[in-house]
Amino acid sequence: MDWLSLILWLVIGTISITFLFFKKRYAYWKDRGVEYVQPTIPLGNLPFRRKLHFKEITGNIYDRKSGKSPFLGAFFFATPAVVATDLDFVQTVLIKDFSTFHGRGVYVNEVDDPISAHMFSLDGEKWKSLRAKLSPTFTSGKMKFMFPTVVEVADRFNANLVDLTKGNGTLEMKDLLARFTTDVIGTCAFGIECNSMKTPDSEFRRYGSKAFDDPPHSTLFQLLGSIYPNIARKYFHMRVFKKEVSDFFMDTVRETIAFREENNVRRNDFMDLLIQLKNGGSLEDEHSKKLGKLTLEEVTAQAFLFFLAGFETSSTTMMFALYELSLNPDIQENARQEIEEILNKHDGKISYESVKEMVLIDKIISETLRKYPPVVNLIRKCAQDFKVPNHDVIIEKDTTVVIPAYSIQHDPEIYENPEVFDPERFSPEQVKNRHPVAFLGF
Known part of the structure; x- marks a missing residue:
């Protein structure tokens, strides 16, 4: 033959x-x-x-x-x-x-890409352990604790918006809202002042955008990795995020923690809660339980999850809500009236309590999420x-x-x-x- x-x-x-x-x-x-x-x-x-x-x-x-x-x-x-x-x-x-x-079947590579090992991607006992440690940080009380920080960023956003609307040009709302959510999450989750409204190309925003827009592999390869994760990890050392993105967020968290611990800095943000878990394995309140300490890699991964879950989802939801309100001026006017009436009851101040009273705004956000789920x-x-x-x-x-x-x-x-x-x-x-x-x- x-x-x-x-x-x-x-x-x-x-x-x-x-x-x-x-x-x-x-x-x-x-x-x-x-x-x-x-x-x-x-x-x-x-x-x-x-x-x-x-x-x-x-x-x-x-x-x-x-x-x-x-x-x-x-x-x-x-x-x-x-x-x-x-x-x-x-x-x-x-x-x-x-x-x-309870497993989500999301590809994760703790060894080559530690920031991918967050609560959303882990399964089994690792997920259960991490969930037990982090659940106390997402109570309504802790969210209320962070709310003044969000309002502070919103005030800066409004001030910049006033300046931007003085001209006759068209505003790109998707970009503006992405800069706003970048500043909120940068402040709450990483404890850094991004000020993306003044500096749109800030380092934090640039690397944050890379996490979404510049993956290390093609969509097909990512899908193969999620279907055959063991092969992707063992033989290809496949990453979820580019090394430069992972290194940036690891360095940012490491430097933030070092500065706060050396200077005894405390803030009303998510990073402060994560530092408490890293150092003591519990949160500082009367009902705290020993939950086990977080490693630096775990702290970074959870802060990064806060960014992933809040940056794109929040900005696109606000964008679509504003789009629908522009198409439905009657709903827009009713929403404006509700906001004005409630703020008048609270001395014109946005607070956790005043936002909770905005029933129509809540309906608008829910309907936006129905029609445009992130x-x-x-x-x-x-x-x-x-x-x-x-x-x-x-x-x-x-x-x-x-x-x-x-x-x-x-x-x-x-x-x-x-x-x-x-x-x-x-x-x-x-x-x-x-x-x-x-x-x-x-």
Whole structure:
């Protein structure tokens, strides 16, 4: 047999084995009697040529729901996944059987990329331990404790806005609001004065933007990393954020902590609470418990999570809210009247208590989050084999469960005329009449 024939047989054999592998793999849901969307070799239900947002990929699957099953089977490459289509099942995953689905299946690499090891990305015992330590820092009392710091940044934002509106030019609100949230989080989470309104290209904002806009790998490679995390960590040392971004935030936290400890500086911010946990393993109040100390890497990762969770989500939510108010001047005027009336009751001062009284503003924000959810899909990973209630189906351990929040919140069967901006959807009466997990904005 000559070399050409040998190579030809090798190619034919490889193709045949690959085809048989995918054929067997793609029979996964059919063999279990589960409704599923027909996959295509080798990407499964991922688009082959068209570039689609992940909300459109999961949305296309969600739209095929028949109502007979609480979820549809799907495939991301050769990996089976669950796409939730029933609100009772969503409630089971997120609330009733949370202990089985607490993992998020987010790629993390503690060794090569320590800032990726935050509470949102960790699973299992590490997540439980970190959650126990950090939960006391997110009580309403602690948020109230930080509120004056937020108001201080807001006052500077308003002062700069007055100067900017004196000209006749157009203001880019997305950029302005991103600078505002950068300053709030920079101050509350990292204890530094960014002043992005005066210096838009500040170092903190520049590296913060890199974390979102300049990932170290392509979207496809990131997806592969989340599906095959052990291979990505062990053989490719795949990072979530570029080394320069990780180094910047590590250095920032290290320097901030050193300055505060050397000069005995205390502030009403998240960093102060993290330093307390780093040094004593508890928070300084009458109900404090020993929770175990945080390492410098853990402090940095949690401060960075505060940035990730608040920077883009808050600025885009405010941007879309302002956009909708510009399209709905009657709602805008009612919101303005509510703010003026409540501030008059509080001597014209914005406080934690006065903001809590702004019912219409709360509805506007909720409706904005419904129509424009910052997180379009919630991801959970099954920690153990799970029998779906009222169905003869087992979701196997390590199966990814996708909850398409965007699709649910735009489902006309749940929200009538879902593309219409209507804050009254969040009146107490309407909220009471909806399913508890019909709103997944946050």
